[in-house]
Amino acid sequence: MLLMMAEVLRLSTVADALPGNAFWQFLGWNQSHVPWTGGSLHDMIQPSFSFLVGVALPFSIASRTAKGATFNSLLKHTLVRSLILVLLGIFLRSLHSTQTNFTFEDTLTQIGLGYPFLFLLGFATRRTQVVTVLLILAGYWLAFVLYPLPATGFDTTLVGVPADWPHNMQGLAAHWNKNTNLAAAFDQWFLNLFPREKPFAYNRGGYVTLSFIPTLGTMALGLFAGRALKSTDTPQERIRFFLITGACLLAAAALLHFTGICPIVKRIWTPSWTLFSGGLCFFFLTFFYWLTDVAGRQKYILPLVVIGMNSIAAYVIADGFGGFISNSLSIHLGQNFDQVLGSAYAPLVRGIPVLAMEWLILYWMYRKKIFIKV
Structure with missing residues (x-):
């Protein structure tokens, strides 16, 4: 759930803006889905x-x-x-x-x-x-x-796959x-x-x-x-x-x-x-x-416990409220508040407070013993 909520950090976008930085390339790759085979x-x-x-x-x-x-x-x-x-x-x-x-x-x-x-x-x-x-x-x-x-010569572009897509497999695969x-x-x-x-x-x-x-x-x-x-x-x-x-x-x-x-x-x-x-x-x-x-060492993972105890709420908050929080930050901090470290790091600067506020909502629910279960 934390990994899903952390999508607001948009590390892959930061990595794209810093193509020569191995550290950000590693983080960006691991916050992206692989194109087809394998896994991050x-x-x-x-x-x-x-x-x-x-x-x-x-x-x-x-x-x-x-x-x-x-x-x-x-x-x-x-x-x-x-x-x-x-x-x-x-x-x-x-x-x-x-x-x-x-x-x-x-x-x-x-x-x-x-x-x-x-x-x-x-x-x-x-x-x-x-x-x-x-x-x-x-x-x-x-x-x-x-x-x-598919028949030989089938036009894969009809199903959204470019003809030269490098991830197509041959043989049994x-x-x-x-x-x-x-x-x-x-x-x-x-x-x-x-x-x-x-x-x-x-x-x-x-x-x-x-x-x-x-x-x-x-x-x-x-x-x-x-x-x-x-x-x-x-x-x-x-x-x-x-x-x-x-x-x-x-x-x-x-x-x-x-x-x-x-x-x-x-x-x-x-x-x-x-x-x-x-x-x-x-x-x-x-x-x-x-x-x-x-x-x-339970105390070391309290931030994860807060999220895990309300996994459904975390899923809904991350999926439905991230944009609202981000827009609210722009209203109150200025449209360009995320440019403080430059355009390359703008997604990270914007994403950190969004993630923090999402977690604080879950922490408030945790303290109030409000747990959404299905």
């Missing part, structure tokens, strides 16, 4: 959020069950929660549209679409969960492989090229079932609705981690499990990617991306678990 730190925002949904599920089920909730009542709550997440995602994507923008690749809608299935997995045995995840990823991979490639894959074809049918300003032809970023299927795999990996955290294992055993699992997932992802069997592509959430991002999530979880529960 910024690409880890959505999988981390999805992973933590799975981590929290065992605790949520146990808490509600202890209060007397039945399976049917839990299922009803899950379906309502999923619907709210989907509708909230559509609402946020429609803020600057002239009519409802029915799109389902947003983080909230993706989680909402997969959450009912994750809930059902939460009651399954570990073996069933593992087998289900493997079947999801293998089935999704096979579906892409079986979908025919071509089944996961931008906007000429199975999931893109599905959206060309599915999204046009809804009222639109104009017929849907392609997503400029290559994002797709069907990504919620392998995203379910990411949430299920979080479910494994949540069960480990809730178990009677010692901290050392949990850390060992997290590290070994993370390393195995990364190794499997690298093998699939570099052999060309399945490239790592976040924008369409390839199975290898599920493995790759899941492995990194296990490493992230290891660090923060050690820092807070083992080393007892």
